[in-house]
Amino acid sequence: MPEGAPDRSRTALVRRARRIHRELAAAYPDAGCELDFSTPFELLVATVLSAQTTDRRVNAVTPVLFARWPDAHTLAGADRAEVEEVIRSTGFFRAKTASVLGLSAALVERHDGEVPGRMTELVRLPGVGRKTANVVLGNAFDVPGLTVDTHFARLVGRFAWVDAATLKDPVRTEHAVGALFERRDWTMLSHRLIWHGRRRCHARRPACGACPVAHWCPAFGTGPTDPVVAEQLVTTQGRA
Structure with missing residues (x-):
């Protein structure tokens, strides 16, 4: 690549990641912390x-x-x-x-x-x-941060936002994913990924055919792609 030329693969990754985030924001407008607390x-x-x-x-x-x-x-x-x-x-x-x-x-x-x-x-x-x-x-405290739990790690792996080696280390995963987004988006990104992991992108049988980001997901087909079958796998409960 000539000096100063844009890294097209990196640019494409950032655009795809942010598009997925926008779609998840539309799919889960109520996403947030599901632990009850007052302090x-x-x-x-x-x-x-x-x-x-x-x-x-x-x-x-x-x-x-x-x-x-x-x-x-x-x-x-x-x-x-x-x-x-x-x-x-x-x-x-x-x-x-x-x-x-x-x-x-x-x-x-x-x-x-x-x-x-x-x-x-x-x-x-x-x-x-x-x-x-x-x-x-x-x-x-409203300080942006990424919560790399099992749902978060599973989804960023399926979305191919990080490679397999990075995925083995939660801290490296946190930094790699953080680099794809504006810092102000980190906390809500975490919530939306976790909600999606709990409701559709399950570990064993993801609801691929009922997924709002299927078009941009490299792992599409890991679970049932038939919409009727996939819809039966969707969990709509608030606290999972």
């Missing part, structure tokens, strides 16, 4: 609890959890066995209890009980990685 602390704890379970399950237990321990100060002093019993149904409840008690204590010790609004400080809290931090930053 940054509640969102932080709920996100930690959401690992390897559904948002619906987390939303079923957090009202009880936060009624008893509404902030970092109270949760840091909670009895471990009592917390375990409340969150038991979310799975891996012993490890999750250790995380929420630990992060609560760290918040009290380092931040006077308040959730910090910076990535560098969030990821220093027990049980908090970049994925959780980006959820909190994007939805509680």
Whole structure:
């Protein structure tokens, strides 16, 4: 390629990625965080609890959890066995209890009980990685971020926005996808990809024939392409 010539393949990728995002925005106008919360602390704890379970399950237990321990100060002093019993149904409840008690204590010790609004400080809290931090930053502090969960990773792989090697590393995936979009779009892009993954682009049998971005998807045909068959696979529930 001559010096100074445009990278046509890169330009095409950016255009296709942004077109897919526009179509998903039209398909899911109500997309947003599906965890119930009223404070940054509640969102932080709920996100930690959401690992390897559904948002619906987390939303079923957090009202009880936060009624008893509404902030970092109270949760840091909670009895471990009592917390375990409340969150038991979310799975891996012993490890999750250790995380929420630990992060609560760290918040009290380092931040006077308040959730910090910076990535560098969030990821220093027990049980908090970049994925959780980006959820909190994007939805509680309006700081753009990409949430590379299983749905997000599956979709960006099917859309061929990143290569297979990059996809093995969530941080590299986050940066590679982020480079395709304006920073201000990152949080809503995450929501829309996750909604699409939960409702149509399923892991085992995606509803390809009922997909609003099928025309631009390199993985079209992974699931049923017949519209009638595909429509039966679509999940329309709010919290999945």
